[in-house]
Amino acid sequence: MSTLAFSALVFFGSVGAGLLGSLTGLGGGVVIVPLLTIAMGVDVRYAIGASLISVIATSSGAAAAYVREGFTNIRIGMLLEVATTSGAVLGAVLATRLPPSVIEIIFGVVLMVSVYLTLRQEEPAPVATDQADRLALRLKLDGSYPTPAGPASYAPQRIPLGFGIMGIAGTLSGLLGIGSGAVKVLALDQAMRLPFKVSTTTSNFMIGVTAAASAGIYLHRGFIDPGLAMPVMLGVTAGSLVGARLLVATRSELLRVLFALAILALGIEMIVDGLRL
Amino acid sequence: MQTVMGHLLRVGLLVAVAVVLVGGGAYLVNLGDLPAHYGTFTGTPTALRSIPGILHSAAQLHELGLIQLGLLILIFTPVARVAFSVAVFAAERDRLYVVLTLVVLAILALGLSGRGP
Numbered sequence: 001m002s003t004l005a006f007s008a009l010v011f012f013g014s015v016g017a018g019l020l021g022s023l024t025g026l027g028g029g030v031v032i033v034p035l036l037t038i039a040m041g042v043d044v045r046y047a048i049g050a051s052l053i054s055v056i057a058t059s060s061g062a063a064a065a066y067v068r069e070g071f072t073n074i075r076i077g078m079l080l081e082v083a084t085t086s087g088a089v090l091g092a093v094l095a096t097r098l099p100p101s102v103i104e105i106i107f108g109v110v111l112m113v114s115v116y117l118t119l120r121q122e123e124p125a126p127v128a129t130d131q132a133d134r135l136a137l138r139l140k141l142d143g144s145y146p147t148p149a150g151p152a153s154y155a156p157q158r159i160p161l162g163f164g165i166m167g168i169a170g171t172l173s174g175l176l177g178i179g180s181g182a183v184k185v186l187a188l189d190q191a192m193r194l195p196f197k198v199s200t201t202t203s204n205f206m207i208g209v210t211a212a213a214s215a216g217i218y219l220h221r222g223f224i225d226p227g228l229a230m231p232v233m234l235g236v237t238a239g240s241l242v243g244a245r246l247l248v249a250t251r252s253e254l255l256r257v258l259f260a261l262a263i264l265a266l267g268i269e270m271i272v273d274g275l276r277l
Numbered sequence: 278m279q280t281v282m283g284h285l286l287r288v289g290l291l292v293a294v295a296v297v298l299v300g301g302g303a304y305l306v307n308l309g310d311l312p313a314h315y316g317t318f319t320g321t322p323t324a325l326r327s328i329p330g331i332l333h334s335a336a337q338l339h340e341l342g343l344i345q346l347g348l349l350i351l352i353f354t355p356v357a358r359v360a361f362s363v364a365v366f367a368a369e370r371d372r373l374y375v376v377l378t379l380v381v382l383a384i385l386a387l388g389l390s391g392r393g394p
Contacts, residue, residue, distance in 0.1 A: 004309030007301075036315075043318040053348055060290040060354050078362060078378055085384040092388065100318070139373070208286075208355035209381070213388040215352045220327065220391025222320025226344035227313070230301040233348070237294065 003227065010040065011231035018058065018239020020259055023246065026118060027207075028236040029055045029178035030111055034266035037104065038273055042228065044100045044107070048177025049223030052211050054236035055179040059208030061237060062244065071201040073143045073194070076156065080187070081206055083163045084170030085213040091174025092214035096221045098175075104274030107176050111267030114182040115260045135159045145198050154195055162192040166206075174214035179207040282358060282365075289354030293347045300335075300343025307340060327391070356385050 001009075013035050014028070021028035029051040036047040095103060136142060136156045144153040156162070165187035169180045181203055188199035218224050324330040325345050334342025359382050366374040 001313050002309060003311050003313045004305055006313035007305060007309075040315075042315040045318050046315050053351065056351050056355060057290060057293070060286040060351070074362065074365075075374060078359075078374060078381060081359075081381045082377060082384070085381055085388070089384060089388045140371075209359055209385070212352050212355045213385050216389035216391045219321075219352075222323075222326055224345075224348065225315070225321050226300070226325060226341040226348065227304065228315055229348055230297055230304070230344050233297060233351070234294065234301070237290075 006040075007227070007231045010036070010228065011235040013039070014054070014232045014235025015239040015242075018054070018236035018241075019243040019246075020239075020263070021236070022058075022240040022243030023256065023259055026114055026260075026263060027055065027179040027181045028058055028240055029176075030114060031263060031266070032232060032236060033107060033177060034111070034270050036228075036232075038266070038269050044103050045095070045223050046225050046228050048095065048103070049218045049225065050177075050229040050232040052177040052215055052218055053224060053229045054233050055173075055177070055211045056208045056215065057233050057237045058240045059179065059204055059211065061241060062204050071145050071197045072205045073141070073198055073202050074205075075139070075143075076141050076188070076192075076194070077202050077205045079139060079141070079159075080163060080166045081209050083166040084173070084184075084206055084210040087167040087170025087172075088174035088210045088213035089217065091171040091176075092217035093174075094171070095175050095177075095214075095223075096217065099277075101274045101277035103176070104270050104277065108267045108270030108272075108274060110172055110176060110178075110180075111270060112264060114180075115264045115267065117182045117186060119257065119260050133157045133159060143198070145195060152195070154193075154198065156192040156194055158191050158193075162187045165191055170210050170213075173207075173210050174217075177214075177218070179211065181207060282361060285358055285361060286354060289350060289357065293351035293354065296347030296350060297344050298347075300340050300345075300347060303338075304340035304344060328389075352389075356382075356389070359385060 014032055017031035017035055018028045020031050032051045032054060033047045036042040037044050133156065136159055142155045144151040165183065169183040172183060173180045184203035184206065185199050188194045188203055324334055325341055331342055331345040331349055335346035359378060363375060363378045366378055
């Protein structure tokens with residue numbers, strides 16, 4: 001296939017991945033990597049390199065809108081970035097050492113767990129308001145966010161647990177070239193009991209910084225190929241921008257479940273493909 | 278302050294996309310006929326793996342060098358955001374968070390050096 005035809009295919013596939021990623025809330029990375037490796041026969045190392053780049057692009061695009069609305073808790077973000085960036089450096093080093101077949105199998109498993117985490121429609125953990133964790137107070141992590149009824153305050157709980165889960169999220173991000181937003185929200189939402197709006201925006205705010213920590217290692221090991229990263233980055237950015245608009249317009253639960261099932265199938269394919277290598 | 282941060286991210290993304298578009302357009306026009314080969318991993322050419330190498334290649338207006346430069350700008354956008362936060366916390370005289378932010382910056386520098394632990 002010529003470079004022109006290949007780039008066009010990858011671009012349109014990436015638009016679809018960006019759309020699907022933002023509509024399901026899983027992010028573009030978890031869709032683009034299986035698409036490139038399974039459908040287009042790209043080596044998984046080039047695929048995760050291109051995906052990581054697209055993760056930074058979508059995070060910056062979305063965060064630019066969120067920080068101004070006052071939902072993001074910058075102190076929580078910065079504290080937990082110590083964990084995610086350390087994990088990301090570790091994960092990227094692992095990615096350069098592990099055989100590609102193992103990366104594919106881990107990817108498939110993480111994909112399936114992420115789908116489970118986002119689909120599990122448990123009632124959200126109650127937002128903690130008054131009894132603040134002593135550590136959280138000392139770290140000045142409590143905050144408030146705008147609601148139609150005026151600012152609502154919250155007090156984060158179980159900081160060490162959240163910090164630990166974030167370390168895992170960062171490692172997965174660096175190992176697989178994904179944003180691992182599902183795991184980040186798990187830490188902020190379930191462990192630290194932050195309000196949904198605060199946890200999703202703070203998670204997104206952290207994703208770009210986390211990915212930047214592994215990007216340098218990917219770059220030096222030759223994982224980031226300009227010819228491949230170009231259509232992926234442009235496509236995923238365009239797709240997720242459109243997806244964010246659509247998400248506001250349509251909130252179809254059925255659509256979300258169908259997409260999540262499609263992503264689940266991709267996860268199984270990745271494991272099968274990894275075992276065959 | 279938060280508005281400045283939002284602008285910083287948006288401008289970084291826009292500049293990166295613009296540079297990638299220029300490099301990518303030239304790449305497809307000039308080299309679009311070559312066969313695509315990503316099935317076997319050989320790694321990106323060494324000249325396009327380091328920051329000095331990319332800057333050198335982009336300065337000579339090589340297509341792939343320009344794309345890599347755009348990607349570098351993209352990678353450095355969140356890094357700039359962290360650096361900017363150091364100043365924000367310093368202005369608030371928040372010692373603890375100045376230190377924490379510097380730790381994040383140091384880990385980012387380790388990653389960007391490409392060596393890792």
